[in-house]
Amino acid sequence: xxxxxxxxxxxxxxxxxxxxxxxxxxxxxxxxxxxxxxxxxxxxxxxxxxxxxxxxxxxxxxxxxxxxxxxxxxxxxxxxxxxxxxxxxxxxxxxxxxx
Numbered sequence: 001x002x003x004x005x006x007x008x009x010x011x012x013x014x015x016x017x018x019x020x021x022x023x024x025x026x027x028x029x030x031x032x033x034x035x036x037x038x039x040x041x042x043x044x045x046x047x048x049x050x051x052x053x054x055x056x057x058x059x060x061x062x063x064x065x066x067x068x069x070x071x072x073x074x075x076x077x078x079x080x081x082x083x084x085x086x087x088x089x090x091x092x093x094x095x096x097x098x099x
Contacts, residue, residue, distance in 0.1 A: 008056050009038075010084040012045065012081050013079070014048045015076070018070065021071050022073070032095050034054065036062055039095065041099070053092060069089040073092055
């Protein structure tokens with residue numbers, strides 16, 4: 001990635017059957033494949049939420065994955081993205097799963 005390439009950050013929350021189906025593991029794998037940074041975690045409400053950071057193109061790919069694909073056994077009802085903003089540098093060193 002060149003130093004003048006734009007970076008974006010956003011929050012996400014995925015609703016549906018996304019706990020107990022390795023959703024976080026697959027999310028981490030996909031985010032790292034796309035060279036994104038951030039984190040994801042299960043919530044007490046049965047959703048998975050997190051933060052993505054990366055180039056707009058890669059973040060858009062991940063948004064599609066979080067909306068339509070997910071882990072093999074997941075059933076995504078909806079995905080909400082909020083707080084999208086431009087950033088000048090990464091906040092996180094990698095993409096990780098929070099417990």
